[in-house]
Amino acid sequence: MTADCFRLGQGPKSAYGIAPEIMTAKRKILELNAFDMDAADGLDPGVAALVARRKRVFGPASMLFYARPLNLVRGEDVWLIGADGTRYLDAYNNVASVGHCHPRVVAAVSRQMATLNTHTRYLSEIVYTYAERLLATFPREVSNIVFTCTGSESVDLSLRIARAATGGTGFIVTSNAYHGNTLAVNDISPASASTEPRSPNVFIVPAPDTYRTASKDVGPTFAADVKKAIAAMKRKKIRLAGLVADSLFSSDGIYPGKPGFMAEAIAHVRKAGGLFIADEVQPGFARTGETMWGFARHGLVPDMVAMGKPMGNGVPIGAVVGREEVMATFGRDIRYFNTFGGNPVSIAAATAVLDVIESDQLLDSVSRTGQALIEGLGELAKRHSGISGVRGCGLFTAVEFVDPEDGTTPDAATATQVVNELRDRRILISASGPAENVLKIRPPLPFTAEHATRLLSELDDLLARLAP
Amino acid sequence: MTADCFRLGQGPKSAYGIAPEIMTAKRKILELNAFDMDAADGLDPGVAALVARRKRVFGPASMLFYARPLNLVRGEDVWLIGADGTRYLDAYNNVASVGHCHPRVVAAVSRQMATLNTHTRYLSEIVYTYAERLLATFPREVSNIVFTCTGSESVDLSLRIARAATGGTGFIVTSNAYHGNTLAVNDISPASASTEPRSPNVFIVPAPDTYRTASKDVGPTFAADVKKAIAAMKRKKIRLAGLVADSLFSSDGIYPGKPGFMAEAIAHVRKAGGLFIADEVQPGFARTGETMWGFARHGLVPDMVAMGKPMGNGVPIGAVVGREEVMATFGRDIRYFNTFGGNPVSIAAATAVLDVIESDQLLDSVSRTGQALIEGLGELAKRHSGISGVRGCGLFTAVEFVDPEDGTTPDAATATQVVNELRDRRILISASGPAENVLKIRPPLPFTAEHATRLLSELDDLLARLAP
Numbered sequence: 001m002t003a004d005c006f007r008l009g010q011g012p013k014s015a016y017g018i019a020p021e022i023m024t025a026k027r028k029i030l031e032l033n034a035f036d037m038d039a040a041d042g043l044d045p046g047v048a049a050l051v052a053r054r055k056r057v058f059g060p061a062s063m064l065f066y067a068r069p070l071n072l073v074r075g076e077d078v079w080l081i082g083a084d085g086t087r088y089l090d091a092y093n094n095v096a097s098v099g100h101c102h103p104r105v106v107a108a109v110s111r112q113m114a115t116l117n118t119h120t121r122y123l124s125e126i127v128y129t130y131a132e133r134l135l136a137t138f139p140r141e142v143s144n145i146v147f148t149c150t151g152s153e154s155v156d157l158s159l160r161i162a163r164a165a166t167g168g169t170g171f172i173v174t175s176n177a178y179h180g181n182t183l184a185v186n187d188i189s190p191a192s193a194s195t196e197p198r199s200p201n202v203f204i205v206p207a208p209d210t211y212r213t214a215s216k217d218v219g220p221t222f223a224a225d226v227k228k229a230i231a232a233m234k235r236k237k238i239r240l241a242g243l244v245a246d247s248l249f250s251s252d253g254i255y256p257g258k259p260g261f262m263a264e265a266i267a268h269v270r271k272a273g274g275l276f277i278a279d280e281v282q283p284g285f286a287r288t289g290e291t292m293w294g295f296a297r298h299g300l301v302p303d304m305v306a307m308g309k310p311m312g313n314g315v316p317i318g319a320v321v322g323r324e325e326v327m328a329t330f331g332r333d334i335r336y337f338n339t340f341g342g343n344p345v346s347i348a349a350a351t352a353v354l355d356v357i358e359s360d361q362l363l364d365s366v367s368r369t370g371q372a373l374i375e376g377l378g379e380l381a382k383r384h385s386g387i388s389g390v391r392g393c394g395l396f397t398a399v400e401f402v403d404p405e406d407g408t409t410p411d412a413a414t415a416t417q418v419v420n421e422l423r424d425r426r427i428l429i430s431a432s433g434p435a436e437n438v439l440k441i442r443p444p445l446p447f448t449a450e451h452a453t454r455l456l457s458e459l460d461d462l463l464a465r466l467a468p
Numbered sequence: 469m470t471a472d473c474f475r476l477g478q479g480p481k482s483a484y485g486i487a488p489e490i491m492t493a494k495r496k497i498l499e500l501n502a503f504d505m506d507a508a509d510g511l512d513p514g515v516a517a518l519v520a521r522r523k524r525v526f527g528p529a530s531m532l533f534y535a536r537p538l539n540l541v542r543g544e545d546v547w548l549i550g551a552d553g554t555r556y557l558d559a560y561n562n563v564a565s566v567g568h569c570h571p572r573v574v575a576a577v578s579r580q581m582a583t584l585n586t587h588t589r590y591l592s593e594i595v596y597t598y599a600e601r602l603l604a605t606f607p608r609e610v611s612n613i614v615f616t617c618t619g620s621e622s623v624d625l626s627l628r629i630a631r632a633a634t635g636g637t638g639f640i641v642t643s644n645a646y647h648g649n650t651l652a653v654n655d656i657s658p659a660s661a662s663t664e665p666r667s668p669n670v671f672i673v674p675a676p677d678t679y680r681t682a683s684k685d686v687g688p689t690f691a692a693d694v695k696k697a698i699a700a701m702k703r704k705k706i707r708l709a710g711l712v713a714d715s716l717f718s719s720d721g722i723y724p725g726k727p728g729f730m731a732e733a734i735a736h737v738r739k740a741g742g743l744f745i746a747d748e749v750q751p752g753f754a755r756t757g758e759t760m761w762g763f764a765r766h767g768l769v770p771d772m773v774a775m776g777k778p779m780g781n782g783v784p785i786g787a788v789v790g791r792e793e794v795m796a797t798f799g800r801d802i803r804y805f806n807t808f809g810g811n812p813v814s815i816a817a818a819t820a821v822l823d824v825i826e827s828d829q830l831l832d833s834v835s836r837t838g839q840a841l842i843e844g845l846g847e848l849a850k851r852h853s854g855i856s857g858v859r860g861c862g863l864f865t866a867v868e869f870v871d872p873e874d875g876t877t878p879d880a881a882t883a884t885q886v887v888n889e890l891r892d893r894r895i896l897i898s899a900s901g902p903a904e905n906v907l908k909i910r911p912p913l914p915f916t917a918e919h920a921t922r923l924l925s926e927l928d929d930l931l932a933r934l935a936p
Contacts, residue, residue, distance in 0.1 A: 020878070047591065050591045050593060050596065051591070051602070053596040054591065054596055056600075056611075057599035057600060057603060057611075057612065057613050058588075058599070058612065058613065058614070059612045059792070059795050059796065059799045061798075061799025061803060062614075062799070063589060063799060063803070063805065064590070064591065065589045065590060069590070069591050070590045070591060070592040071590070071592070071593070072584060072586060072590045072591070072592065073583070073584060073592075074583055074584050075583075075584045075585065075586065080586070080590075081584075088661075093586065095586070095587065095807060095808075096585065096586065100579065100585070100586075101582055101583065101584065101585070105581070106581045106582045107580050108577070108579070109577070110578035110582075111583060112575070113542075113569065113574045113577050113578060114569055114574045114578075115541070115542055115569065116540060116542050116548075116549075116568070116569065117542045117543065117568070117569070117781075117782040117783075118540060118543065118548070118563070118564065118568075118782070119563065120526075120530065121531060121532055121533045122532070122533060122538045122539070122540045122548075123515065123518045123522065123532065123537050123538060123539040123540070124539070124540065124541075125521075125933065128518065128521040128522055128525055131525035131526070132521070132524075132525060135525060142528045143524075143525075143527050144526065145526065146526070146530075149617045149618050149621075149784045149808070150617050150618070150621065150806070150807065150808055151807065152616065152621065152806070153617075153620065153621065153649075153650065156624075156650045156651050157649075158653070159651055160651050160664065163664070164663075164664060181621075181625075181804055181805065181806055182621065182624045182625075182650045182651065182652065183624050183628050183650065183651070183652035184650065184651035184652055186628070193802075193803040194634060194801065194802045194803060195632075195801045195802075196631070196802060313586075314585040314586070314808070314813065315813065316617045316784035316808040316810060316814070328527065328528075330527075330529075331528060331529025331530070331661065332529060333664065334661075334662045334663070334664060335529060335531070335660070335661040335662060337531065337649065338618070338620070338649055339619065339776070339777055340563075340616065340617070340618055340782070340784040343782060343784075345782065345783065346784070355764075384483055431875045451737065
């Protein structure tokens, strides 16, 4: 994979057809690829019975994937196995990052469960050994860690620390960002489907749209937008605390962009006294195939980094790491205790994840498979006129659909159909983006070229059948 | 154990010596029983080396228990085992609620780790089976569940839901309450050591002090205080969302009180349009030995219940359950997804916890051991003049120390000394309360009368030696 990741498609289009209000309106990202809970007719009776039980205990609004939901009972490597024995190729789940039920993670967790599981108010060597090893993957300035249980807890804590360290309350995020589910983090997650009133302290900028903006303009445009947000904040007498960004802009539609393009915007944030908080829940732990962390692609040293999802391969664990001077404020003024944060069992899982990333050289294999996948998708784009763009980085890949007639109108219907038809062909992906027209292909990291070939072949076949 | 729990000591004292400002000031509950990170001299070299490594990665302010911190390497049942082989009787940890490394929990987690670990957007029968079983322990009206990963996430979500369901933003909590660590939950946790500015939406009432208030006055006093808080909120044009309370008032100093005394206060909350949110992170899962849930002692049906700590015996899992009509608002207006919430591995742990509570009849044994413990502590109180009060419910017991000279001044120094000397006698407890003078005895539930006898005997001996 080249240093700037692949970016294919028809190039910049300022009149792409997404109305500006769509870029800032409250979006329903959590409802992409959702099962209609009142559409249980025609389902397999076993599945329908489970749907009914689920509806009773969770209420009707809890979201299930797919028009025909999956009842899964087993997982291994890149495979998820249904109750009827069907094996699904998982090209979606980033949480079981080193593969479902990876034997080293299973063994480490089982061993630690039988040995000791307690909290960080007692000494525990394995916790510090892991912390030292994880911190060694960060720039030297980022030297302190706090363990949490989830990415949401990590981002929430980073907001508290940023407010304490800067004295500010204002945050900048992108227009379809999703950073988590606590009350405070929901405020900085425009993609959340919630109708709750949002905080006046949150300022929204357009995501750096690397597809509809000429490559040389992406950085300056993003920087100019951030500068405008800082000015707007100043006018409202709100002091800047920081900018929170996932450097893949995952729920904005997946825009890795050229390494380095974020630097100018971050410089504006720092000049105005704000911090840069890198949300690495999506890009972290080798997902990009280029670097262990997404921010590293941009040559940045963040003030804080929030981690979650892939850290323990599904065992709940998260962390905030940060610069010593920022974390010193936190230690002095906030204090913090997280009961399950840094428990030895979650640490055992996280240690095994680092072991596997290193021993299986996942950075390399992610880079190679990602390249094969994105090249193959580029070939499909030449043959299928509905595909307007393909982009990605490592094993986080986007395929964008527009109406082939006008070449501009986002085509969410086709994206949804592709997701569901691939499911029927035993391949799992999902969709993303403010217009819900972008396939999200984000498999466990041990995904190989062979798996990519199967995905490409099924996608090719079904797109040919979908063609009018 | 009698229905109203034990309440011993010298009875009500309005001039007890705690200045009113202590009852409302920001407290440093998280620093009770803390090791001074700059006092590593004289520690065992292995322990000192771990303290130094910890300080480097966590920063200097992260809190360790005890003047001589413990380096633990193994746990079983009610025992925690140090690196040097010392076996400590655990009379403190409520997270490993059914006992450290309980074989059924270990087996369930190990099996599920090797089978499947994913999220709730796929169907998973074991998740619904657990949800049905857990909901069956609640009043019929409480019929919907949302899984989270931690007690903090649960309380945070309950705040979001209460705001959406009532249209209010005001919350009432007790003066030294601790409900968790997110930005929003920190606001309703006066006990947190943070110096962050607190929200004007939070109104504080004195905890129902069952020791310094005559028994017949506890309920009416608490109700009157809550009524005053509601009136104050009204004057400030803040609409009531709800009252959040842990029915054991754990960090206020542990006041179980007479069953039913909370009802009058909750009636005021409901009359004013607010919800009652029961924080069951501490009293839940059979801790009281009387009922599965703390609110049940008061004959209340909560609008929402937040769960955490003991739910998975240390495996991160939490939940919010609530009345159908409240949770319907949530489903319609908030939506919510929690990546690790309801993952099959955490559910397997939680299922094993319910299995053990039932098969080992822990409610009964907690009740019996709790009674033996509190009676024994009552005997000690007769012989040791520093003990001014003993109270508790099930295996959550408080021993309060005051200056024997004046019989009123809280004696935190003795409480801290007792905690540390018991540690040297290989028994683990901690301290609580706004004046830091209350021993907190809160062992894993399989604690037996024999374990209680050892604790009582060591405590008796060391108090005799401490006597001037």
